[in-house]
Amino acid sequence: AGVLGANDGIVSTAAVVVGVAAATTETGTxxxxxxxxxxxxxxxxxxxxxxxxxxxxxxERSIIVDTMRALKTNPESGVEALAxxxxxxxxxxxxxxxxxxxxxxxxxxxxxxxxxxxIDATDVASPWHAAVASFLAFAxxxxxxxxxxxxxxxxxxxxxxxxMTLVGLAVTGAVAAGIGGGSRLRAAVRxxxxxxxxxxxxxxxxxxxxxxxGV
Numbered sequence: 292a293g294v295l296g297a298n299d300g301i302v303s304t305a306a307v308v309v310g311v312a313a314a315t316t317e318t319g320t321x322x323x324x325x326x327x328x329x330x331x332x333x334x335x336x337x338x339x340x341x342x343x344x345x346x347x348x349x350x351e352r353s354i355i356v357d358t359m360r361a362l363k364t365n366p367e368s369g370v371e372a373l374a375x376x377x378x379x380x381x382x383x384x385x386x387x388x389x390x391x392x393x394x395x396x397x398x399x400x401x402x403x404x405x406x407x408x409x410i411d412a413t414d415v416a417s418p419w420h421a422a423v424a425s426f427l428a429f430a431x432x433x434x435x436x437x438x439x440x441x442x443x444x445x446x447x448x449x450x451x452x453x454x455m456t457l458v459g460l461a462v463t464g465a466v467a468a469g470i471g472g473g474s475r476l477r478a479a480v481r482x483x484x485x486x487x488x489x490x491x492x493x494x495x496x497x498x499x500x501x502x503x504x505g506v
């Protein structure tokens with residue numbers, strides 16, 4: 292998720308600064324547009340991640356509370372429910388009940404959550420952690436195109452930003468594929484092609500706006 296967040300930061304910020312740089316050579320304008328894109332994108336990414344993680348997290352916490360309440364109210368019923376869960380997986384009734392009894396004697400809540408709901412009570416995702424991680428990942432990725440477009444001379448801004456952005460996308464694509472066990476080359480090519488199309492589109496729009504006196 293961190294790698295993909297950085298990838299989003301690279302391509303979206305680069306698209307903005309390349310488009311603005313195609314329309315104007317004013318460094319201040321390009322810098323403001325890039326910073327606004329980086330901050331706005333990072334906040335948007337964090338908010339989206341918070342919302343997406345909150346829903347399943349709230350559901351898991353509700354299941355944990357309901358399970359705790361049910362086990363306190365009727366522990367024997369909990370053993371039967373746990374045994375039934377193992378029987379549904381093809382284990383014989385005798386063995387299922389024995390396993391349910393032994394697991395319930397040790398930690399009934401953990402046994403029920405894992406067997407019946409596939410939940411680890413010690414590993415419930417935090418929406419705030421996800422939001423902060425997404426914000427930082429996006430912001431880190433956005434640094435690359437910002438540096439690339441602001442440091443060179445106006446004549447070299449766009450080509451250097453293009454080159455640095457595509458290299459960054461190739462790296463993040465390959466890393467993400469490596470983590471997921473996919474083809475690094477295929478992922479890198481896919482990211483480079485997609486990024487090149489995005490940059491080309493905003494560059495052409497910037498040229499059009501600049502040529503018509505919109506900036």
